[in-house]
Amino acid sequence: MLTRSLKIGIVCPYSWDTPGGVQNHIRDLAEFLISAGHDVSVLAPAIDEAKLPDYVVNAGKPISIPYNGAVARVLFGPVAFARVRQWISQGDFDLLHLHEPAIPSISLLACWAADGPMVGTFHAAAKRQKIIFAIGPILEPAIEKLSARIAVSEAARLTLTDHLDTDAIIIPNGIYAKRYAHGKLQEKWSGNTIGFIGRFEEPRKGLSVLVDTLPVISRFAPDVKVFVAGPGDPEEVIKSIDPQLRHRFEFLGRISEEDKADFMSSVALYVAPNTGGESFGIILAEALAGGACVVASDIPAFDDLLGHGEFGALFASENPTDLAKVVIDLLRDESKRKKLADRGKIHAQLFDWTVVAEQIYSVYEMSIVGSEKVRLASDTRPWNRFLNKEEKP
């Protein structure tokens, strides 16, 4: 994959300290590129500078703004703009990779400030918003500077074409498939069990849909157990569960990557009842790689990732009755579960970093032409060239 060592600058719009899909993606990509021999610098906002890995450059403290149904911790403003410009002019990059350049963040600032080979990755999937018609004309000339656009899923691509009238290449998010391939079967999680991983307090993760299904499922499978892993306070959720069924739920808290691999190979079913706001579904890719039989809501991102039901079962989103039907059907039929899981595990190899990074790298190659480097856009404007000449004696 390595033809020559590149100097790559990656811009992360969200705070590096807060966990999130985009941050994880950038971390894994940066580490993969570094291990392949490239020189990578990541510019990201951060709260605690001491905890940053050495390839991350702090852009300043993020502020919280509401965005796409959640709170996004981003950074912009004149001070941030100056930092971004400084990072670009000192970095001497062959290429910039901007993540989520269409939201107000340092990614957009970098897109505005730089000139030269640039690649943008669009992660978000959102419904069509009117607001974009107001800010579109401002965004378009900036987004247009990207030599190539990548969307992480069909849903993200549609969001982009809807809002900004531009197309993108689809390259999925990456996982380290090998990490999940050899999970051990844990007695405590096996049997008639259902697994769930995620920040269950957020309504869009859909744990309440699963909770609503349980009275029906437990009638058909009396020994069913639900394991919920992920950060958060289970108090509220437990209150919402029927007291007779509370002992069927077990909250594990945040689990490690090794435990995750074991978890995926142990549970009978992995359920992802997300109600929306999901653009890729990295957890499903991990579940498939871990050999789990997956049941997911039919939101566009999941439908796409699971090959319209070929690699995992789908149910009508936010419909507990349909979920119960699918779950009961699968709990009763072990061979069907096995078939789905086996197909899924093979499919998950497509999301392995070795495949995904290769695809991203070939987009890099096509964006870099000759030995042209990333410069500040202002340096190439005629009047600035004139001014700079005046300053130098």
Added chain:
Amino acid sequence: MSQWLLVIIIVLIGAWYLSFTATRLDRLHHRVETSWANLDVLLQKRAAVALEIAHSDIADPASSVLLTAAAYQARDADIQNRSQAESGLSGALGLLLEDSEHLETAADSALLTELSALTDKVRVAIAIHTDAVARTQMVRRKFIVRLFRLAGTAPLPITYEFEADVL
């Protein structure tokens, strides 16, 4: 007095906007050229690999003739006929690959792996190029661009009709 100031401000903003649009258009033309250069190189490589396949044991004599003809046509086509010739090559390759699941030697399958890697890249390059072309055409249709002839003497980029599904 203040009227003059207003006029000056408007003229300055107008001048800035014209310069901004000209820079934008220049960048777009540059993108069209570079993305086409990329695509062109990849297509040339693909034609070369197709010729190698035609001369290897993968192809039977009949498909070998077909493939060689298509590859040469794609190589020699001028810019107007290029996309048609490339689609012809895609078709010829598609026909051959349909029933070549069973391969004897490692060298043959190496050729096919190279071809499929190239095909993936070509697909990406086409997407990048058509997007650049579409954007440039869009900006050039703007009234202000035509009025002030901001595009200069650069030729209007041509849309290439690549049949992405064949590739």
